[in-house]
Amino acid sequence: MRRVLYMMLAGAIIGLVLAACSGGTGGAGGGAGLTVEMGDLYFKPNTLTVKPGQTLQITLDNRGSLEHNFVLYDADGKTVLFEKDAVQPGQKVNVSLKAPEKPGTYQYVCTVPGHKEGGMVGTLTVQP
Numbered sequence: 469m470r471r472v473l474y475m476m477l478a479g480a481i482i483g484l485v486l487a488a489c490s491g492g493t494g495g496a497g498g499g500a501g502l503t504v505e506m507g508d509l510y511f512k513p514n515t516l517t518v519k520p521g522q523t524l525q526i527t528l529d530n531r532g533s534l535e536h537n538f539v540l541y542d543a544d545g546k547t548v549l550f551e552k553d554a555v556q557p558g559q560k561v562n563v564s565l566k567a568p569e570k571p572g573t574y575q576y577v578c579t580v581p582g583h584k585e586g587g588m589v590g591t592l593t594v595q596p
């Protein structure tokens with residue numbers, strides 16, 4: 469019985485992720501601002517490509533019904549490079565952050581319990 473519930477839940481999450489991905493356009497342009505939509509439970513886009521050390525103006529747009537946050541980790545997956553806490557449903561917040569200098573891939577996640585596991589995770593690629 470419990471297994472069926474888990475499978476239903478997994479199906480619902482996969483559906484959400486697919487819906488979130490279908491309209492997404494990854495990648496950031498030059499120095500222009502970009503918007504990262506936060507939903508229940510996804511980031512859109514969930515991939516961003518930026519230049520080393522580039523200053524990013526990001527609008528975090530919470531269109532979900534839950535509080536979300538945005539945390540960018542260093543390549544070790546532990547060290548926090550940037551953090552914006554507690555973006556409320558319906559709130560749009562402008563943040564400015566500097567991309568890492570070292571080319572590679574970095575993760576951004578929502579650290580509200582269960583959200584990362586539910587799909588609130590994205591990849592920031594730093595590419596010269």
Ligand SMILES: [Cu+2]
Binds near residue numbers: 535583
């Ligand atoms: Cu969240």
